[in-house]
Amino acid sequence: MILNERDIHRMTIEKYGAIEMINKCIQEMQELAENLRDNKNGIDNLAGVLEERVDVEKMLNKIDVIFGFTEEDKQLISNAKMRRTLDRLEPDNKHTLGLD
Numbered sequence: 001m002i003l004n005e006r007d008i009h010r011m012t013i014e015k016y017g018a019i020e021m022i023n024k025c026i027q028e029m030q031e032l033a034e035n036l037r038d039n040k041n042g043i044d045n046l047a048g049v050l051e052e053r054v055d056v057e058k059m060l061n062k063i064d065v066i067f068g069f070t071e072e073d074k075q076l077i078s079n080a081k082m083r084r085t086l087d088r089l090e091p092d093n094k095h096t097l098g099l100d
Helices: 005-016 018-040 046-067 071-089
Strands: none
Touching: 005 018, 005 046, 018 046
16 A cells, blocks of 8 residues: 555644644744744754644644645635735736746
8 A cells, every 4th residue: 555645644633633733733843933033043954944834834734634724725826915915016917927
């Protein structure tokens, strides 16, 4: 049997439970925030920032599984947020966005 990343996330959620995975996601986000704060304050810790960013990404993928978020759901919201950002940057913009 060939397992993909989503399969492994499902197996992890089944073993440890959704609540534990949500708590772990919160913990990983806190660790990323700490590394970002340290970097902002002049500590050279890019490897730590990268490692924590990947940890958060993996946990967010588990959140997608727990709540049933699809790539399409996320893309729709992401596109709307990018359009809003561009509108704030250039209120009179006439750009066509290549997001869809």
